[in-house]
Amino acid sequence: xxxxxxxxxxxxxxxxxxxxxxxxxxxxxxxxxxxxxxxxxxxxxxxxxxxxxxxxxxxxxxxxxxxxxxxxxxxxxxxxxxxxxxxxxxxxxxxxxxxxxxxxxxxxxxxxxxxxxxxxxxxxxxxxxxxxxxxxxxxxxxxxxxxxxxxxxxxxxxxxxxxxxxxxxxxxxxxxxxxxxxxxxxxxxxxxxxxxxxxxxxxxxxxxx
Numbered sequence: 460x461x462x463x464x465x466x467x468x469x470x471x472x473x474x475x476x477x478x479x480x481x482x483x484x485x486x487x488x489x490x491x492x493x494x495x496x497x498x499x500x501x502x503x504x505x506x507x508x509x510x511x512x513x514x515x516x517x518x519x520x521x522x523x524x525x526x527x528x529x530x531x532x533x534x535x536x537x538x539x540x541x542x543x544x545x546x547x548x549x550x551x552x553x554x555x556x557x558x559x560x561x562x563x564x565x566x567x568x569x570x571x572x573x574x575x576x577x578x579x580x581x582x583x584x585x586x587x588x589x590x591x592x593x594x595x596x597x598x599x600x601x602x603x604x605x606x607x608x609x610x611x612x613x614x615x616x617x618x619x620x621x622x623x624x625x626x627x628x629x630x631x632x633x634x635x636x637x638x639x640x641x642x643x644x645x646x647x648x649x650x651x652x653x654x655x656x657x658x659x660x661x662x663x664x665x666x667x668x
Contacts, residue, residue, distance in 0.1 A: 462607075467656060469606035472613045472641070474649035475531040481643060485608060486534070489642065492604040496597040500574060502552050504544050504590040505597055506634055508537040508627065515626070522622035523639070528613045533643030537623065538597055539634040540590035543583060549575050587635070594637045601640055615639040 481489075486509065493507045510516055516530045523529045541548070553571040556562055578586060598614055605612045616638060623629070623636040645652050658664070 465606045465609075466603070469602065469612070470651060470654070470656070472528065472532075472611040472643075472645045472649060473651045474646040475528055475533070475611065475641065475643045476646045477531040479533065479644040481533045481610065485610060488604065488608055489536070489601065489610075492601055493597055496593075496600045498593045498596065499589070500552075501556075502544070502549065502574070503593075504541045504548065505594045506539045506541070506632075507597070508539060508636075510535040510537065510627075518626055519618075519623060522619040522626070523615070524617050526615065526617060528615070528641040529618075529639070531643075531646075532613070532641030534641075536601065536640040536642060537627065537636050538594045538638040538640065539629060539632075539636050540587060540594055542587075542630075542633050542635055544578050544586045544590065546575050546579070549578060591637050598638050598640060605642055610642050611645045612640050612642045615641070 490507070490509070494503075498505065510519075511534050513530065516535055519535070520527070520530050529535055549571060553567050557564065557567060581589065602612050602614060618636075618639055620636045624634075627636070629636060
């Protein structure tokens with residue numbers, strides 16, 4: 460695969476082909492890619508909601524500043540954070556490490572206690588911002604994976620999170636929506652598909668020491 464070619468092919472799709480759907484195999488790749496995203500400490504405090512239902516998505520359009528990608532895409536991805544990161548989250552994470560890697564409790568416990576101390580020293584707002592930073596990492600990873608898979612996408616911050624949270628009943632799940640990524644296939648008449656990318660010259664964007 461030509462990595463640079465695929466990254467040049469990718470663009471923020473403005474108009475999707477509403478009749479063209481992703482396969483289950485493609486969706487499985489998206490799910491796995493999200494779950495394999497790097498997060499700080501490996502503490503996954505983010506979740507991915509995949510919405511195919513057109514009725515639900517239609518209700519979300521007014522709260523997405525009427526951006527039609529939300530409805531026209533094959534699927535809408537909603538990246539969410541946990542409302543909070545609590546001691547039990549850290550303990551569950553280290554329990555998982557112990558089970559998968561068979562690492563002794565004696566080795567893991569100091570790291571666990573340090574992470575608990577770090578999280579409890581933050582305010583709620585700081586913990587939520589920390590989790591939001593992880594969601595941005597996941598967004599970038601998903602966009603790149605989609606490009607490699609020939610899937611179009613459009614990263615979006617332009618929506619009303621509180622309305623999404625209400626419609627999707629995210630409070631009941633202990634979640635807050637932070638980012639959107641409609642995915643699918645570009646429409647043949649999306650004029651933005653053929654626009655040349657506008658980027659700084661490499662010598663202005665990259666510093667080599």
